[in-house]
Amino acid sequence: MPDVPDAPEVIDRREGPYGEVVLRRHGERLQIIANGCFLMDTSDGRSERLLVDAALDVLGGRPEPHVLIGGLGVGFSLAHAAADPRWGRITVVEREPAVIEWHRRGPLAEVSSDALSDPRTEIAEADLLEFVNEMSATYDALCLDIDNGPDWTVTEGNGGLYSPSGLTSCARVLKPGGVLAVWSAQPSSEFEETLRNAGFQQVRTEEIPVARGVPDVVHLGVRPG
Numbered sequence: 541m542p543d544v545p546d547a548p549e550v551i552d553r554r555e556g557p558y559g560e561v562v563l564r565r566h567g568e569r570l571q572i573i574a575n576g577c578f579l580m581d582t583s584d585g586r587s588e589r590l591l592v593d594a595a596l597d598v599l600g601g602r603p604e605p606h607v608l609i610g611g612l613g614v615g616f617s618l619a620h621a622a623a624d625p626r627w628g629r630i631t632v633v634e635r636e637p638a639v640i641e642w643h644r645r646g647p648l649a650e651v652s653s654d655a656l657s658d659p660r661t662e663i664a665e666a667d668l669l670e671f672v673n674e675m676s677a678t679y680d681a682l683c684l685d686i687d688n689g690p691d692w693t694v695t696e697g698n699g700g701l702y703s704p705s706g707l708t709s710c711a712r713v714l715k716p717g718g719v720l721a722v723w724s725a726q727p728s729s730e731f732e733e734t735l736r737n738a739g740f741q742q743v744r745t746e747e748i749p750v751a752r753g754v755p756d757v758v759h760l761g762v763r764p765g
Contacts, residue, residue, distance in 0.1 A: 599719060606678065623655075704738050717765040
């Protein structure tokens with residue numbers, strides 16, 4: 541294995557609309573840090589791919605479904621969706637302009653350049669909660685990966701997205717039978733119950749084993765038809 545430096549190298553540091561965001565390189569890995577909180581890196585991507593695949597599986601062959609991905613991150617979810625010809629339109633909402641620029645003109649282009657050039661792809665610079673509050677039933681799937689999970693948000697304001705009112709907004713942007721998929725660094729039975737109370741059906745949690753600690757998970761729920 542190649543030697544990994546003891547300390548990550550800061551490639552870029554920005555003061556964004558929601559605080560500080562940092563792009564670091566640690567060996568071969570690129571890492572995104574928000575307000576001192578580690579968000580994600582380019583080491584794996586299995587759970588981000590499961591987020592997209594699980595949503596598509598629930599749709600059961602719906603032709604050319606339109607997916608809304610909440611959070612661009614390191615680009616794994618977008619790249620995986622764009623690599624699958626079964627998806628129709630792919631819309632990504634990202635609130636940090638620095639993250640978008642790192643993909644368009646920076647080091648993260650190595651993950652997402654093909655996906656960004658795909659004619660199905662659209663990037664919207666916006667806060668996701670504000671975005672879903674303004675939209676109607678447009679999407680077949682909503683894949684959320686903007687925090688470390690419903691119980692571990694990057695900023696305090698994000699908590700509203702996982703509340704009953706926030707989930708009602710998520711349901712409103714989904715077409716009947718559309719699926720909500722939420723990535724989390726740990727399971728949450730409380731969030732499952734909140735999904736049910738918000739009217740989602742077929743609620744379940746899929747686990748992704750990790751080398752240490754509790755597994756990553758994807759929470760799933762379906763808007764009634």
